[in-house]
Amino acid sequence: MxxxxxxxxxxxxxxxxxxxxxxxxxxxxxxxxxxxxxxxxxxxxMEPPNTGSWEGDVRWVMTEVSDLAGESVERAIMVAVATGQYPAFNELIMDAWRGSLPQWFAMVERAVTRGEVRPDVDPYGVLTLMMTPFMAMALLGGMGTSDPQRLESMVSMILRATVADGLPLSGH
Known part of the structure; x- marks a missing residue:
């Protein structure tokens, strides 16, 4: 049906x-x-990390999402959500996501409190930027989800976009 x-x-x-x-x-x-x-x-x-540093948290999230996006079950979930073919399933997934947002926002807020992230950074926007590229790659057939250079480049972009003025960016 x-x-x-x-x-x-x-x-x-x-x-x-x-x-x-x-x-x-x-x-x-x-x-x-x-x-x-x-x-x-x-x-x-997808438990939000608390590594003690913004860079550590960003790296952990993006590595985890990259790994997940390469898995067939995760790709199937993403396809189901993206196509909207199963509205009740989409609602289950979105309820889980919405329910976990306060924990994810707390990760960003801890970094702001530590002075590592600019206070004007939108937590939802940052989370979206961290996760979306790997999801898009997964939907395009898993292309590049496990490329370490691509992961490092994306981590670097997030850090450059969010790190508080005057803080050095790691050369990890």
Whole structure:
């Protein structure tokens, strides 16, 4: 059916090596199962860092997003969201993203408080700039998501755009 993600409980049970009844006991509907799977996936994969430095946090985020963007499951999620074919799934993903924004904003705010990032930097804009290039590359077939030179170039661009005046940029 158009716009509906098929999640056969029998297949989930078989792949996980448990009885279908066990799946239904914990997740009465496929939507319940998918909702918990997205929440687990999101929480497990994308916890905002606190390395103690803005450069460390930027490098960690961009490396993690680059790695994720190279994975087939992540690309499938990005394609599903980008096409809008599964509105309920998109809403699950966007709810997870919106729910985690305060933690991500705190990462930027810590750097502002430490004096490493200019106070006029928009946390949402910076996060978007850190994540979007790798997502776009992934949607274009995974091109360049694992290129270390490209990663360093992008980290450098984010640092140049955000670092407080007078602070030296690392030559990492």
């Amino acid at each position: 158009e716009g509906v993600i098929e999640l056969p409980v029998s297949e989930v049970a078989e792949r996980s090596g448990v009885n279908r009844g066990t799946i239904y006991r914990w997740w009465p509907t496929s939507t319940d199962l998918l909702t918990d799977a997205v929440a687990f996936h999101w929480d497990y994969r």
